[in-house]
Amino acid sequence: MILSLIVAADENNGIGINGNQPAFISADLKRFKSITQGNTIVMGRKTFEALPKGALPNRRNIVLTRQHDFRADHCEVIHSPGEIDNICQPGEKVFVIGGGEIYRHFLTRAGHIYQTLIHHTFSEIDTWFPEISEEEWTVEGREGPFRDVKSGYSFSYIDWVRI
Ligand SMILES: NC(=O)c1ccc[n+]([C@@H]2O[C@H](COP(=O)([O-])OP(=O)(O)OC[C@H]3O[C@@H](n4cnc5c(N)ncnc54)[C@H](OP(=O)(O)O)[C@@H]3O)[C@@H](O)[C@H]2O)c1
Known part of the structure; x- marks a missing residue:
């Protein structure tokens, strides 16, 4: 298993407000799709519930929850972070897509972080x-800053690798 985290965060590492992301940047969503498509994604139950159409297509979707009766279409459910080792294959590319609790569980095990840094500090995070x-x-690579015309935010892509 090749484990990476992928996240869009503000200048203070803020990633969520009231169950939602602070901003949606269409170029970043396209990048997220191209990086994760064809691979495996792991998310917390709260992040899953916030997906407007449920499981993301063309990806193996894994949801982490403590609820033993939790079921969701097109998702596999695990009940502890360590279970990932039992169900993913060596060499499988696994992307942890959030949220805050789940990133904390997997940060120490990941080898790569795909960070979209939004050059803004949101209130109410x-x-x-x-x-x-x-x-x-x-930092292995950095692109940007770019400007999202629709939202007005500027943002950069920063690729981190474990030393
Ligand atoms: N900006 C970004 O890139 C980004 C990405 C993703 C999410 N987000 C934002 O992050 C926020 C959600 O994050 P969050 O931290 O509140 O929730 P989360 O990490 O998405 O999910 C938390 C849930 O995961 C389950 N869980 C956590 N630890 C577990 C463990 N050790 N064993 C089994 N299950 C466990 C629990 O589910 P149960 O309660 O069902 O037991 C817990 O309530 C939202 O605002 C979302 O929009 C932002």
Whole structure:
């Protein structure tokens, strides 16, 4: 299993407000799709519930919940982070797509972080990405800043790899 995290965060690592993402940037959504398509995604139950159409197509969807009776169409359900090792194959590309609780479970195990940094500080943030320690992670690639005309936000793509 090749484990990566993929996230869109603001300047303070803010990733969520009241169950939703603080901003949607269409170029970033396209990038998310191209990186994750054909691969496996892992998400917390709350992030799953926030997906407007349920499971994301053309990807193996895995949802983490403590509820033993939880079922969702086109999803596999796991009940602890460690279960991922039992159901994913060596070499399988697995992307942790959020939210805050789930990123914290998998950060120490991931080798790569695909970070979209939104150059803004949102108010009312209630969910954060964990701190990326520069003692453990280094920037492998950086693109941007770009500007999203629709939302007005500028953003950069930062690829981190574990040192
Ligand atoms: N900006 C981004 O890139 C991004 C990406 C994804 C999500 N988000 C945002 O993040 C927010 C949601 O994040 P969140 O932290 O509140 O929730 P979350 O991480 O999506 O899901 C939390 C849920 O996961 C399950 N869970 C957590 N730890 C577990 C464990 N050890 N074993 C089994 N199940 C476990 C529990 O589900 P049960 O309660 O069912 O037991 C828990 O309530 C939303 O605002 C969303 O929009 C942002």
